[in-house]
Amino acid sequence: TYAVPGFAEIARQRVDPPPRWVFGTEGGVFLHTHQEDLCRIERWQVNSPAEVVANLPLHGDINFDYMGRWVAYVLGDEGSDVYLKSLVDPTIPVRHLHTHNEPISSIVLHPELEWIAVGDEPSSTITLWALDGETGGPIKTLDASSPYNFSTDRSGKRIIGNDQVDGLPIVSVWDLGLPDGAAPLVLISRV
Numbered sequence: 001t002y003a004v005p006g007f008a009e010i011a012r013q014r015v016d017p018p019p020r021w022v023f024g025t026e027g028g029v030f031l032h033t034h035q036e037d038l039c040r041i042e043r044w045q046v047n048s049p050a051e052v053v054a055n056l057p058l059h060g061d062i063n064f065d066y067m068g069r070w071v072a073y074v075l076g077d078e079g080s081d082v083y084l085k086s087l088v089d090p091t092i093p094v095r096h097l098h099t100h101n102e103p104i105s106s107i108v109l110h111p112e113l114e115w116i117a118v119g120d121e122p123s124s125t126i127t128l129w130a131l132d133g134e135t136g137g138p139i140k141t142l143d144a145s146s147p148y149n150f151s152t153d154r155s156g157k158r159i160i161g162n163d164q165v166d167g168l169p170i171v172s173v174w175d176l177g178l179p180d181g182a183a184p185l186v187l188i189s190r191v
Helices: none
Strands: 021-025 028-035 038-044 051-057 062-064 070-075 082-086 096-098 106-108 115-119 125-130 142-143 150-152 158-167 168-175 187-188
Touching: 021 062, 038 125, 051 070, 062 106, 096 115, 106 150, 115 150, 125 158
Parallel strands: none
Antiparallel strands: 021 028, 028 038, 038 051, 062 070, 070 082, 082 096, 106 115, 115 125, 125 142, 150 158, 158 168, 168 187
């Protein structure tokens, strides 16, 4: 772990096999390991050993809120169901958030759990679904050439997608305050 700015090392943790994916939050660094149909989630806080905080059934993507209190994950035979689990209170039951019409390629949680963004490859869209119990349609639909690699800013007011066009990396930024169908700001690297 490194301090920003300056990039001075502030902590180091040995991670034995198997490989783990890393997701940083305000509540610590989460390491998650996928083995067959199980995802083991460990929380690592500076100067402490990693501790297992959840073992989840898994068939697809996983995403954490910025504070490290919640994890959303994709499950189901078709990889089309999204669930939410507390990482701080094991007595809170797992909550089913959404069933999608297509297999889900990626998910992102709003920083304050207002919505879940769901990407699916067949339709090349990212849809935002309210988490307040409303069962109607999506609150926003974004056309995305790559519904795999996207995130939100800390305010939850923008979706940021990464892709490539003709071998060049691009970043698309959707302002969620604009009407449906508004084109994203596209940044293209010529390097």
